Amino acid sequence: MTTRYFTETALLADGWAENVLIEIDADGNFARVAAGAERGDAEAISGVVIPGMANLHSHAFQRAMAGLAETAAGPGDDFWSWREQMYRFVRVLDPDQVEAIAAQLYIEMLKAGYTAVAEFHYLHHQPDGTPYADRAELSRRVIAAAKATGIGIAHLPVLYNTGGFGGQKAGDGQRRFLNDADGILDIAARLRADHAADPDVRIGIAPHSLRAVPPEMLAATVAGIQAADPSSPIHIHIAEQVKEVEQCVAWSGARPVEWLLNHAPVDGRWCLIHATHLTETETKGLAASDAIAGLCPTTEANLGDGIFPLAPYLAAGGRLGIGSDSHISVGVIEELRWLEYGQRLLHRKRGVAASPARPAVGATLFQAAIDGGAQAIGRTSGRIEAGARADLVVLDRDHPALIGRQGDAVLDSFVFAGNDSPIRDVMAGGRWRVRDGHHADERAVAARYRSVMTTLLA
Secondary structure: EEEEEEEEEEEEEEEOOOOOOEEEEEOOOEEHHHHHHHOOOOEEEEEEEEEEEEEEEEEEHHHHHHHOOOOOOOOOOOOHHHHHHHHHHHHHOOHHHHHHHHHHHHHHHHHOEEEEEEEEEOOOOOOOOOOOOOOOHHHHHHHHHHHOOOEEEEEEEEEEEEEEOOOOOOOOHHHOEEHHHHHHHHHHHHHHHHHOOOOEEOOEEEEEOOOOOHHHHHHHHHHHHHHOOOOOOEEEOOOOHHHHHHHHHHHHHHOHHHHHHHHHHOOOOEEEEOOOOOOOHHHHHHHOOEEEEOOOOHHHHHHHOOOOOHHHHHOOOOOEEOOOOOOOOOHHHHHHHHHHHHHHHOOOOOOOOEEOOOOOOOHHHHHHHHHHHHHHHHHOOOOOOOOOOOOEEEOOOOOOOOOOOOHHHHHHHHHOOOOOEEEEEEEHHHHEEEEEEEEEHHHHHHHHHHHHHHOOOO
């Protein structure tokens, strides 16, 4: 059955349009989108309709520790000391808790304007490192949370094998993560078989990083996933920290992004997470590869990573998307805002992301992020047009930040004007997941999450 909606204002694939008729088929795809139409018997959507955003980098379990690592570990507190705190936290999580945490997070994402998520999932085994009877147990729990809440998911089982460059032995804190190429490809194959017919579940792969995956294992994993699914998303952490860059140079004589571009078939299937520390040559090389730079500004700021070279990357035609990563903040608005604000602080000028072709900063960043996010998760979304997945967000045009705004000024104000979100309704996969700011299951999910946190923090 086809459902029909009518809105006065929508951001379509070819720009802003008025009096838009939107038809959605029974499978949850846009069947027809027509501007300058009559309403007829279509249901009216009161508000400004924009495409849904993909959150291209998530470690769901870290939602439960957000805010718990803000007591300084000492004068040298940094990413690496935070990582040790994260390892201690993850040791005790069981499958039920992992699922409950993910469900809470995914409702928060939907309410914040994300309609799909790339789950970079490296928590695989029991606390002692022994695989579950079903090696895909924890992956299945995360996917179940996505299905229950209604968010689309690109699930990326993570290959984690070594504790550092050059094949260093992994530590005890990493034992729940460890696999080899065959093990991680087996997990991906099991999940792909179960969800092959599901348009809201995409299975990819994620070599964790160059320090955690030796070169021969990286090559075998990429070849294996390409043989199984040539269009599969491939995500990898890269060049997040200066120490990581220095260690990579000491190991290989090359910087991380430089090494990857020279040794792996990086193309539009790939998403390079963070890529914070780039030379001019690496910046141009990443842009030319058609891969996505997966930027997580709030987490990168929280961990003291550094600031991505946004202006030269955009000038070179680079593509990007945003993710909430460790979930110390979950929201489209804050990620986009701090993507620009970090640049303003660094360069001491405004409008860094703008271009002569589109001087509206918020609109420029939003468009880049919806395009890059959809590419990174391998989902036909991010565009309100026939054939795309029916993901959309409705903004309250009577919200104080949006009153009187038209065209790109709507997105500029959405990103930069205030902290009270104007998001009212959210549709993912053709179904309303959030109405009037609320998810139908938010109370039950929150109660379960509260019980988990009570146990974890006891």
